[in-house]
Amino acid sequence: MTKCKVIALANQKGGTAKTTTTLHLGIGLAHQGRKVLLVDADPQGDLTTALGWINADSLPITLETQMKKILQDEPFVHNEGILHHEEGVDIIPTNIELSGMEISLVNAMSREQTLKLYLADLKKDYDYILIDCMPSLGMLTINALAAADSVIVPVQAHYLPLKGMTQLMKTIGKVQRQLNPNLKIDGVLLTLADMRTKLARTTEDSLRENYGKHIRIFKTVIPVAITAAESSAAGQSIYEYDKNGTVAKAYAEFTREVIQCGEKQRNKHESSFSR
Numbered sequence: 577m578t579k580c581k582v583i584a585l586a587n588q589k590g591g592t593a594k595t596t597t598t599l600h601l602g603i604g605l606a607h608q609g610r611k612v613l614l615v616d617a618d619p620q621g622d623l624t625t626a627l628g629w630i631n632a633d634s635l636p637i638t639l640e641t642q643m644k645k646i647l648q649d650e651p652f653v654h655n656e657g658i659l660h661h662e663e664g665v666d667i668i669p670t671n672i673e674l675s676g677m678e679i680s681l682v683n684a685m686s687r688e689q690t691l692k693l694y695l696a697d698l699k700k701d702y703d704y705i706l707i708d709c710m711p712s713l714g715m716l717t718i719n720a721l722a723a724a725d726s727v728i729v730p731v732q733a734h735y736l737p738l739k740g741m742t743q744l745m746k747t748i749g750k751v752q753r754q755l756n757p758n759l760k761i762d763g764v765l766l767t768l769a770d771m772r773t774k775l776a777r778t779t780e781d782s783l784r785e786n787y788g789k790h791i792r793i794f795k796t797v798i799p800v801a802i803t804a805a806e807s808s809a810a811g812q813s814i815y816e817y818d819k820n821g822t823v824a825k826a827y828a829e830f831t832r833e834v835i836q837c838g839e840k841q842r843n844k845h846e847s848s849f850s851r
């Protein structure tokens with residue numbers, strides 16, 4: 577049994593801090609001694625850029641080139657093209673070329689499993705693989721859900737996400753039934769929260785009340801702060817850019833919650849095996 581946990585960060589709504597959360601959960605896990613690979617599965621390439629690779633278009637090997645080799649059944653070295661960031665995480669970068677993959681996947685034999693096939697051989701090198709999904713429920717997101725052990729859903733705290741959540745949960749359910757029966761939902765993370773506003777507090781209460789019985793809403797809420805936006809423009813994590821700020825503290829706390837959640841799942845799994 578592999579010890580690696582693959583987590584997809586997904587929400588088809590744009591701008592819910594999927595990329596920011598992937599990056600800070602990843603570096604947070606690295607701070608806790610875990611080996612982490614980040615997968616930039618969003619053709620916008622924001623994760624790649626936020627880690628400082630601003631000329632991603634000139635990178636010879638990206639997620640797209642590796643997935644293409646799988647589609648064409650060509651041999652390739654799995655860890656080729658993986659970049660190492662000075663804050664302790666690895667990344668398979670992406671550029672806009674990945675947008676063509678949505679179409680290429682449609683007629684492919686392994687159309688839902690291509691990302692899973694790519695990650696299979698990398699799992700032995702990492703404790704966590706985090707996939708930053710694009711804001712859609714297209715083939716790339718389906719690939720991420722098929723490859724993942726669990727999903728984390730970042731949701732904007734001031735936005736009542738009922739409609740979007742229902743759609744996402746339906747897709748996750750379908751993936752569980754048809755492609756990946758072991759896929760779990762780790763939980764919903766409230767992001768971009770301005771807790772001084774009544775709307776953010778009401779949304780949080782309503783989410784906890786309506787969904788909390790069925791799905792974990794992480795205790796940590798990520799506050800909104802201009803330093804978070806500034807840090808990604810500076811190509812640094814918030815842990816470097818503003819290490820004593822509220823966002824850095826919240827992401828460190830969230831990282832601890834994710835580790836605990838993984839340990840609980842692992843213990844449950846092991847005790848069911850030892851019975």
Ligand SMILES: Nc1ncnc2c1ncn2[C@@H]1O[C@H](COP(=O)(O)OP(=O)(O)OP(=O)(O)O)[C@@H](O)[C@H]1O
Pocket residue numbers: 589590591592593594595596597618620622709710711767768769798799800801802803804805806808823
């Ligand atoms: N805690 C925060 N406070 C302030 N700004 C933030 C915070 N978190 C993220 N942002 C900013 O909000 C914007 C959207 O964040 P991000 O790119 O992480 O969202 P996303 O869900 O990945 O977006 P997309 O759906 O386009 O992929 C970015 O400009 C980012 O810098």
